[in-house]
Amino acid sequence: MTSATAAATNAIQHTHQQQNEYMKGFHDLLKIPSISTDPAYKAEVERCANWIVDEMKRIGLRNASAIPTSGHPVVYGEWLEAGADKPTILLYAHYDVQPVDPLALWDTPPFEPSVREGRLYARGVCDDKAAVWGILKSVESMMAANGTLPVNIKVFFEGEEESGSPSMEPFIVANKDMLKADLFLICDGGFDPGNPEQIYAVRGIVGIEVTVTGPDHDLHSGMFGGVVQNPLHVVGKIIGSFHDEAGRVQIAGYYDRVKALSASEKANLDALFDPQIEDLKKKAGVSHFWAESLGTLAERGTALPTLDVNGMWGGYQGEGTKTVLPAQASFKATLRLVPDQDPYEIGRLLNQHVQQFASDTISIQTRVSGEGWPCAFLFEGPVVDALNQSYFTTIGKTPKWMRIGGSIPISGMFQRELDAPMSGFGFGAGDNYHSPNEYLILDHFRDSMDTFIHFMYKLAEPGVVS
Ligand SMILES: [Zn+2]
Structure with a gap:
């Protein structure tokens, strides 16, 4: 043999x-x-x-x-x-x-x-x-x-x-x-x-599109400003609620299933990422990175989950001013997930979080999609x-x-x-x-x-x- x-x-x-x-x-x-x-x-x-x-x-x-x-x-x-x-x-x-x-x-x-x-x-x-x-x-x-x-x-x-x-x-x-x-x-x-x-x-992913609706049509802010709740303000509040000052995502249960890196894995990744920090800043066109108290660059970039708003819209965006109180405002966000997070579960937690902002003056529709493990x-x-x-x-x-x-x-x-x-x-x-x-x-x-x-x-x- x-x-x-x-x-x-x-x-x-x-x-x-x-x-x-x-x-x-x-x-x-x-x-x-x-x-x-x-x-x-x-x-x-x-x-x-x-x-x-x-x-x-x-x-x-x-x-x-x-x-x-x-x-x-x-x-x-x-x-x-x-x-x-x-x-x-x-x-x-x-x-x-x-x-x-x-x-x-x-x-x-x-x-x-x-x-x-x-x-x-x-x-x-x-x-x-x-x-x-x-x-x-x-x-x-x-x-x-x-x-x-x-x-x-x-x-x-x-x-x-x-x-x-x-x-x-x-x-x-x-x-x-x-x-x-x-x-x-x-x-x-x-x-x-x-x-x-x-x-x-690799990280997983899940996306959400959120539409906030107030009045059933656009209103004059002179007549209804301060009287009718403005959906754009609610979008701002929702987005503002996503992270704390340190950059940690504030959705209840978000980190529950996140697996920490082993010491050897963290050491290996830090050794690969640390020498690239200055280069990566240049690539990103920034002088400082964010959320540094949460972990090293390697951890934040690969082993921790994220939440990023990718676009938001609503109201008047043309030249000059327009005194409108918009009927609707929206945004889209994507979340990058890590083992062992479940994109379907995270989608539900995200929806629950966003729905807390609904009230008798505001309704909120969400569409969660693009789940990837x-x-x-x-x-x-x-x-x-x-x-x-x-x-x-x-x-x-x-x-x-x-x-x-x-x-x-x-x-x-x-x-x-x-x-x-x-x-x-x-x-x-x-x-x-x-x-x-x-x-x-x-x-x-x-x-x-x-x-x-x-x-x-x-x-x-x-x-x-x-
Ligand atoms: Zn291929």
Whole structure:
């Protein structure tokens, strides 16, 4: 029996030997315009799904099929013959791509893959067909070189990530058994050997639109000012009630489920963020940051929830004065949430808070929407060590482990429904995601596959995935 290291090396050698062959197949995948958001491409998305299913069957995955959803099909395939003592890893990527406009800014057509100076240009080449292809070709090489895989795998390729994943929640809820795994790997991200980063936590989000209504039409302030309550003033009061002087959000229960950072996590994040403070101030165009008593910049920017009013309107905004007492005034706000806040619960708390300002002279309508779950992948422990070691073996560096302040709602939804530990792995070694001239750096892509193969063998070692 070959050792795990020898087996990984054999598989990696195989990917290198097959490089030309593999690239031909990659080009064929990239030629299919699987744009999920535009209904005109529905048949192409389906063609792409079926093309991948054929490829899965060819390389030996079992039960490969394009499973219909209420939107675009999910592509699924599995190989569960590594043994009951080996963990089952669910590998997620998406095969749909962003639209291509503005087309005029592409140097070569987006669905005619083109190699120039070691870069492969095509729509979706990084985001996220690099992961689709990287996974399939790594699996093919591991099988070809060693006749088996080190772990059991379930491969799950989504077809509507770029259009907001409208069918994913019902699909996952209906297919929990099929998707059950010991570790869930989200393969939708970058691989930059110059500055490797591993994003392991994103915030959730929820939005609210509030309309405050007083009189049933605009009134003359000379006649009714001081007599009829002014909705704009109420909007001001509501917004003013959101934070205390320190910047802490004042909605009852808001922080109840907020998980504090562990000491090691906080130290890691502070070390990443502190050196950037001056740069970030410049980027923001401010001389001072706010709410500093609540936590460090890293904590406030990634690990604490926020509430920001994004717009407010009502009354007269033209030239000169107009003595109007407006009938209505409104605002919109979004809240960035952190583990373990529940966007639906926070939406209810927010609504309750706002409704306190209703009275017999004022009515308040709210619309809560855009709920997205926060998510935190593994940050420490044997899986993280395995990933660090795999990076180090391939590129001589380990990634920076980052939380980000933004949101990727689908990962939180997966986490909540599938209840498996999660981590991420990026194959997208390039740039211009979602933009013209999206490209993949081919050398780096090869490095990402090497790293991935090392990682798969490390995950098979006893005790790494429990
Ligand atoms: Zn993506």
